[in-house]
Amino acid sequence: MAFPSKAVSLALTVLLGLALCSSGFAKDDAARLAALKARVKAIAEEISYVESITKVQRLGRAFGYYTDKGFFGEAADLFTDDGTFQWGVDGVYKGKARIRELLTRHGGGSLTDGPGLPFGRLNLRMQLQPMVTVAADGNSAHARWREWGLLGQYKKEALWGDAVIEDDYVKESGVWKIAARRYYQNFEAPYQGGWAALKPVTGNWQTAVAKEFPPDAPAPKQYQPFPTVFVPPYHYGDGTLRAIQSRPPADAPKRADDALGKLEALADAKELQLARTHSVRALENLQAMYGYYIDKGQWKKAAALFSRNGTYEFGQSGVYIGNAHVERALSLMGPPGLVEGQLNNYVMVQPIIHVSADNRTAKARWRSDVQLARDGKGRWGGGVYENEYVNDKGTWKFSKLHYYVTFWGDYEQGWAAKPIAMDPPSTAIPPDQPPTLVYQSFPKLQVVPYHYANPVTNKPNAGE
Amino acid sequence: MFNHAKKHAGSPGRCVCAVVLGLFWAAAAQAHSVADLQAVEKDLGSLGDRIERLQDLTEVEIVQNAYGYYVDKAQWRSLSDLFAEDATLEIGGKGVFLGRQRVFEYMSVGLGPIGPRDGLLIDHQQFQCLPTINEDGVSAEVRCIAFVMSSGGWGHNYYEDRFIKENGVWKFKKLHGPFNMYAGYKVGWLDNTILNTYPEKWPPWPDLPPTIIYLTYPNYYIEPFHYPNPVTGKAMPPPSPRAGGEAFGR
Numbered sequence: 001m002a003f004p005s006k007a008v009s010l011a012l013t014v015l016l017g018l019a020l021c022s023s024g025f026a027k028d029d030a031a032r033l034a035a036l037k038a039r040v041k042a043i044a045e046e047i048s049y050v051e052s053i054t055k056v057q058r059l060g061r062a063f064g065y066y067t068d069k070g071f072f073g074e075a076a077d078l079f080t081d082d083g084t085f086q087w088g089v090d091g092v093y094k095g096k097a098r099i100r101e102l103l104t105r106h107g108g109g110s111l112t113d114g115p116g117l118p119f120g121r122l123n124l125r126m127q128l129q130p131m132v133t134v135a136a137d138g139n140s141a142h143a144r145w146r147e148w149g150l151l152g153q154y155k156k157e158a159l160w161g162d163a164v165i166e167d168d169y170v171k172e173s174g175v176w177k178i179a180a181r182r183y184y185q186n187f188e189a190p191y192q193g194g195w196a197a198l199k200p201v202t203g204n205w206q207t208a209v210a211k212e213f214p215p216d217a218p219a220p221k222q223y224q225p226f227p228t229v230f231v232p233p234y235h236y237g238d239g240t241l242r243a244i245q246s247r248p249p250a251d252a253p254k255r256a257d258d259a260l261g262k263l264e265a266l267a268d269a270k271e272l273q274l275a276r277t278h279s280v281r282a283l284e285n286l287q288a289m290y291g292y293y294i295d296k297g298q299w300k301k302a303a304a305l306f307s308r309n310g311t312y313e314f315g316q317s318g319v320y321i322g323n324a325h326v327e328r329a330l331s332l333m334g335p336p337g338l339v340e341g342q343l344n345n346y347v348m349v350q351p352i353i354h355v356s357a358d359n360r361t362a363k364a365r366w367r368s369d370v371q372l373a374r375d376g377k378g379r380w381g382g383g384v385y386e387n388e389y390v391n392d393k394g395t396w397k398f399s400k401l402h403y404y405v406t407f408w409g410d411y412e413q414g415w416a417a418k419p420i421a422m423d424p425p426s427t428a429i430p431p432d433q434p435p436t437l438v439y440q441s442f443p444k445l446q447v448v449p450y451h452y453a454n455p456v457t458n459k460p461n462a463g464e
Numbered sequence: 465m466f467n468h469a470k471k472h473a474g475s476p477g478r479c480v481c482a483v484v485l486g487l488f489w490a491a492a493a494q495a496h497s498v499a500d501l502q503a504v505e506k507d508l509g510s511l512g513d514r515i516e517r518l519q520d521l522t523e524v525e526i527v528q529n530a531y532g533y534y535v536d537k538a539q540w541r542s543l544s545d546l547f548a549e550d551a552t553l554e555i556g557g558k559g560v561f562l563g564r565q566r567v568f569e570y571m572s573v574g575l576g577p578i579g580p581r582d583g584l585l586i587d588h589q590q591f592q593c594l595p596t597i598n599e600d601g602v603s604a605e606v607r608c609i610a611f612v613m614s615s616g617g618w619g620h621n622y623y624e625d626r627f628i629k630e631n632g633v634w635k636f637k638k639l640h641g642p643f644n645m646y647a648g649y650k651v652g653w654l655d656n657t658i659l660n661t662y663p664e665k666w667p668p669w670p671d672l673p674p675t676i677i678y679l680t681y682p683n684y685y686i687e688p689f690h691y692p693n694p695v696t697g698k699a700m701p702p703p704s705p706r707a708g709g710e711a712f713g714r
Contacts, residue, residue, distance in 0.1 A: 033497060043508075047518070054521055061594040062691070062693070064592055065592075070703070070708070071700075074693055077693055109707060110704070114707045114709075115704060115709055116686075116708045116709020118684075118708035119683065119708055122681055124645070126591050126592055127592055150618075154681075154682035155655045158651065158652045175695055176695075191654060192651065259497075263501060263505055263508070266505070270512055273515050273519070274515045277515060349589060349590070350589060352526050352533070369613070382587055382613055406585075406587065414617075415585065415615075416649065442585055444582050445581070445582055447580065455523070455527050455546070455633075456527065456546045456547075459545075462541075464541045
């Protein structure tokens with residue numbers, strides 16, 4: 001056979017080369033495709049994780065709106081069928097029907113008719129400052145909340161309520177529900193005199209409701225409310241927590257200019273977009289954690305939430321730099337763990353959070369209402385934070401915390417009749433730098449500079 | 465399967481076989497990839513929609529919270545810029561104001577000139593926002609609390625607001641702020657409560673009368689929830705008059 005052997009050999013070589021090249025390329029493609037599919041799966045899981053945080057937040061807020069207006073059955077329906085509700089030291093109530101009656105009795109609703117509240121009953125229970133931890137498997141979660149209550153009966157009593165809530169949640173058939181609620185009441189203080197006038201509780205301080213409507217099980221934990229300083233157990237520990245993490249900063253990888261490369265780049269973009277919205281929730285959690293530590297004088301834990309060179313500035317007290325100095329600055333509020341009769345509530349609310357385009361840094365405006373007591377004197381405060389944060393290898397930390405005081409006011413007379421001036425820089429623990437902005441608090445008013453443009457027009461805030 | 469093709473690329477006799485197989489596998493892999501790539505692209509698209517819904521929750525809440533900070537300092541122009549051109553506003557019992565310019569007038573004529581005034585505190589705090597992004601992705605609702613600490617004392621109101629997304633930007637379409645309770649500082653809500661507002665209480669006058677007449681604390685009124693129960697999915701039951709709850713929507 002007159003095969004032009006050279007030609008055949010060449011042709012075979014070319015074909016073989018093509019085949020190998022082609023199969024080699026396909027092999028590479030297959031690995032890339034598998035990697036891409038794995039990333040798509042991871043993105044879907046991370047979305048579910050962030051969605052779960054928002055759903056848990058929604059449950060807690062919906063609960064508050066129901067109890068506000070005597071929709072106690074609706075509130076009880078947010079629990080699992082065998083859900084539990086521990087009310088302070090009263091004990092634990094089990095199941096929706098018992099929880100409904102518990103809430104109805106505490107809220108002053110009708111045991112036979114509902115929903116609604118009788119004339120003159122006030123039961124506003126604001127649900128604030130969620131710190132939400134979703135479990136790795138995505139089927140259970142925990143959250144810490146603050147309840148700030150405005151309670152009372154017209155012409156009979158007006159009360160301030162203060163409590164911390166620790167919840168367990170489960171996802172049943174795709175629906176998030178409250179499985180267990182531990183309601184750690186701190187005080188119900190008469191408006192006249194306020195919390196500063198409360199005397200230490202001695203003996204059994206179960207509520208009247210518990211006596212008429214005994215719980216199904218005793219409370220697993222006994223404690224004394226304010227003016228004793230009690231730290232309700234945290235569902236989270238110290239150190240690195242998933243709740244304050246999102247994707248670590250990374251440079252966008254270069255992707256091949258082929259069909260697969262375009263999809264890889266698309267996945268990169270989606271991951272970054274998701275990381276930024278995930279970071280918003282992590283930052284909410286971080287600010288909430290900080291607030292709960294400040295509440296209880298846990299200065300070291302609070303200072304550990306700052307980056308190594310993080311700065312802290314409060315009112316006109318100057319700037320403190322680095323974790324050790326931040327901790328010392330915080331101790332200006334009192335000894336670690338506070339003293340008996342000291343209230344140091346810093347309510348963290350009204351966030352406006354912006355995460356940078358590369359997910360490396362963030363800025364946020366927050367508001368804080370402040371409820372203080374020391375040596376039998378009560379005080380109100382209000383102010384605005386303009387904070388900055390840094391994504392430190394996937395964990396969010398404060399790089400700058402700056403609280404601008406709007407007002408301090410004496411509890412008895414109020415902020416309008418008796419405003420209190422800000423403290424000057426401490427001489428005992430002097431700051432590293434003077435205040436970055438010199439201003440006076442109420443009755444003077446200071447517009448705290450906005451870190452953001454108008455969210456609708458995107459124009460800088462001109463102050464008008 | 466690609467390892468399989470490679471394994472055959474040994475002896476010359478099996479070479480042709482390898483070439484054929486290799487081409488076959490490559491073609492098969494190529495065909496497989498196209499379908500796979502389309503599936504991945506589709507998945508990323510729908511995941512992208514869910515990511516956008518998560519961002520929407522934050523963005524809607526930012527507009528609501530920004531509103532509160534603007535009220536604090538009487539920045540009425542910045543505040544009214546948060547509203548769509550044809551948005552409506554109804555606060556307390558003062559009736560309905562139509563359009564962005566009337567939102568500005570409600571604030572600047574009714575509440576005072578632009579800018580903070582020393583000695584006058586009007587902190588209008590936004591608490592407990594519960595946003596819902598609708599299926600269409602371009603409309604949303606928020607229930608929120610406005611907790612007021614002012615020179616005069618306390619206020620607790622709800623907002624049940626509607627938002628629209630125009631050219632990718634969320635704005636107020638309808639701001640509705642029913643009052644729950646206003647009280648002076650000295651004894652709080654013990655008995656020093658303040659009546660709901662009404663259209664003729666102060667200028668400017670509304671474009672439309674109130675959509676609902678109700679009384680504030682110590683009376684009962686419940687603004688309907690825009691959302692069903694998050695667990696049962698059931699719509700809000702009506703309050704019972706026998707329990708003190710007035711029927712709403714009259």
